Amino acid sequence: GAVVSQHPSRVICKSGTSVKIECRSLDFQATTMFWYRQFPKQSLMLMATSNEGSKATYEQGVEKDKFLINHASLTLSTLTVTSAHPEDSSFYICSANKQGIGYEQYFGPGTRLTVT
């Protein structure tokens, strides 16, 4: 149990376009989901905390208008990278907390975004 999926796993887009990444908890409800990005050989960097039914909380230095997060249901959160630029190319990972169990966190397989 406790599976988190991400879609797509890889995406290549042109500079200036927008890309949406989905994060789904498949067999549990997640009131909180987290979005991370990771550069090569570096640790995960938290971008934002997504709570179902409310606005996401962004970490310092993360542009909320560029990285739009929507957590419309207890099983789905989306991250939209708007007006993507090559420097947005990165590995994006989501994780989800099981509802009612704050410390159990499950990770998605990640999405590799390449902006050309």
Place this chain on the structure above:
Amino acid sequence: KNEVEQSPQNLTAQEGEFITINCSYSVGISALHWLQQHPGGGIVSLFMLSSGKKKHGRLIATINIQEKHSSLHITASHPRDSAVYICAFPTGTASKLTFGTGTRLQVTL
């Protein structure tokens, strides 16, 4: 001083060796995760523990809350164990994770 430190940063072992990765932290925590990340990126949660010891197959995780230290052991290591191993713990009311810097393990034949 960093809140969490992992050692070693890099580790090369021969197949069959017993491996230990350490995680020390300086803040009070209630639980600690051990995560595995293979080349190509996906993260797998290996353990979440708040006390004592947990075992899953060839993997063993221990934690000493008083000493603020956790270890991940791999018995009879295999090349498929080659990955980055990361310890992490939740902080704050939002359960945001603080991550260690990771240990890059390479197991050779």
